[in-house]
Amino acid sequence: MSIEDFRADAMRCSRCAYCKWMPLDLMKSWRFSKGCPSIEYGNFHSYSAGGRLITALSLMDGRSTVTDKVRDTVFMCNMCGSCDVSCKICRYDMEPLQAMRELRVKLVEEGHLPAALAKCVESLKTNHNMLGAPKERRGDWAKTLGIKDLSREKAKVVFHAGCRYSFDGEQSGVARTAVAILKKAGVDFGIFGATESCCGGRSYGMGLNDPVKHCAETNLAKWHAAGVETVVTPCADCYYAFKRLYPQVAGSQIKVLHMVELVEQLVRDGQLKLTKPVTMKVTYHDPCHLGRQGEDYVPWNGKEKKIFGQAVCYDPPRPRYNGAFGVYEAPRSLLQSIPGVELVEMERNREAAWCCGAGGGAREAYPKFSQWTAGERIEEAEATGADALVSACPWCEKNFSDSVRHGGHKLKVFDILQLVEQAL
Ligand code: SF4
Ligand code: SF4
Structure with missing residues (x-):
């Protein structure tokens, strides 16, 4: 294209x-x-x-x-x-x-390409992450957890932590929480730890084509070698890359689940029991890449045509991504299955949700704009009377946490898995 x-x-x-x-x-x-x-x-x-x-x-x-x-x-x-x-x-x-x-x-x-984004892309080349962190540190968050290492062992499910949960010390706890939940449910899974690679999705959003293809080919080769059939991630950006971009750039057919989808299923099947009350009024923020951009990829190889030399149409019709079929119910159902949690909606929700401000390279290249965007969402969350803003993406949480801290807000920010863990 x-x-x-x-x-x-x-x-x-x-x-x-x-x-x-x-x-x-x-x-x-x-x-x-x-x-x-x-x-x-x-x-x-x-x-x-x-x-x-x-x-x-x-x-x-x-x-x-x-x-x-x-x-x-x-x-x-x-x-x-x-x-x-x-x-x-x-x-x-x-x-x-x-x-x-x-x-x-x-x-x-x-x-x-803006200089700040060029730096991210350079870091992707040298360190396999866009955060400028040394690649050797990637698996540190999981070192003491005794998880199957898929660079040497095999499993049908791989847990892909993603760059932010791997490298940001303030956020890595969520990856450990995810692992604890998977273990509790008896899921046979592994990780690549130090050899995990970036999904490449953020570079795609910044306007680059080659890095995501390279990341897709690298990750798919590793997953196939380890016998992986399903990739599970707690990051909405990774989810979008695996689900929407990898089939497009590398013909991927691997099954992709966000942690909220898997955990909601485990709760529904009775493999996880949420029994401890978490008394809290919460509102849920739909990450753009899990919600309106989280729809399945539909291959299209059609052509643009003109009817009577005038009206443009596409033959066959182009797939229609309008956000309606993103992942909206699983996180809501999961929150509602936690005893004591009261879920209230923000005015802009599901496919009409306001963005957290971290996407498209805005966090890196235009930090004031990015933080202003997050601040708008914080005000919307506060207008619901909620105690906490809950999401399912490390990028959203990072932007919201920064905004809450700098703005002196009382609102708490959680990943949905942190509330699940409290209820187990
Ligand atoms: S909604 Fe925006 S992009 Fe779409 S037709 Fe109107 S002005 Fe153009
Ligand atoms: S920031 Fe505005 S123009 Fe950019 S993707 Fe979001 S709604 Fe569209």
Whole structure:
């Protein structure tokens, strides 16, 4: 794919600006009715999906060039996909999110990758993670846990901790919690520990093509050699990479589960019993890559056609990803099965959820924007009266925890697995 493949989308964009808002029929108040963090923060049309389609057309036609400002309008975006969901409600067959990513690819190929993101990509090459951490430290979080090492042993299930839970000392406890839950349920699983590699998903969102392909081929070769049939991860970004990107870039057919899906199933099957009360009012944040972008990959090798030389269509029709079939019920059902937990919803939830601000390289390249985005979500969570904001992704938790700390908020931030562990 290239940005040229989305020329028709850019031409057909009606400039309606619906992509700036959450779906109209789901709005509950003016305060929490916006959908796009980028336009809300940037406050200029170019910071919206529709605006970027105009930028793409202009660049493709040679009517403008990439200045620093243009680069910022393209990259100061969380790639969260809220715009994509809203656009598809009023327009059929448009793919603004994919188009925006291909616009990034174009800029990267022309040498305009923001410096902070170039550093992440360099770290991916040298250390197999994007956090700049030494690769030797990757398995430290699990050293004393006595887990099967799949670089030497075999198992049908691999637990993939992901970079943030592997390297961030403040967060590694969640990976250990996940392992304790799997052991308690009697799941036969292993890890790659020090030889685990990044999923590559975040580099894809930043606008690079090669790293995710390399990561996919590396991870799949290791999984196959160890007899792995199912990969389980507590990270929404890894989940998206394994489920949506690996089939696309490396023909993966491996089964992919997020920990919330597996744990919810184990609770439903009676293999885990949540008996201890956790008296808390919580609200759940849908990670973008588990929710609206967590739908199954559908292969498509069709062609763009014109009817009577005019109306563009796709033959066969392109798969329609509109966020409706993401992972929404498993985390909610899991929370509701914990005695004492009261679940209340934020106004923007499921496919209309507001982003945490950490995606698309925003946390690394535009930290003020990223933290402002998280702060908006914290205010929305507080408006529910909840004691805690619960999520299922280390990137969301990191951004929220930073925001709560810097803003002096009382709200607690948890990964859903931490509440499960308390209830066991
Ligand atoms: S991208 Fe979609 S929602 Fe946004 S202005 Fe264009 S047609 Fe409207
Ligand atoms: S991906 Fe998210 S931040 Fe980027 S334009 Fe769409 S709604 Fe805005």
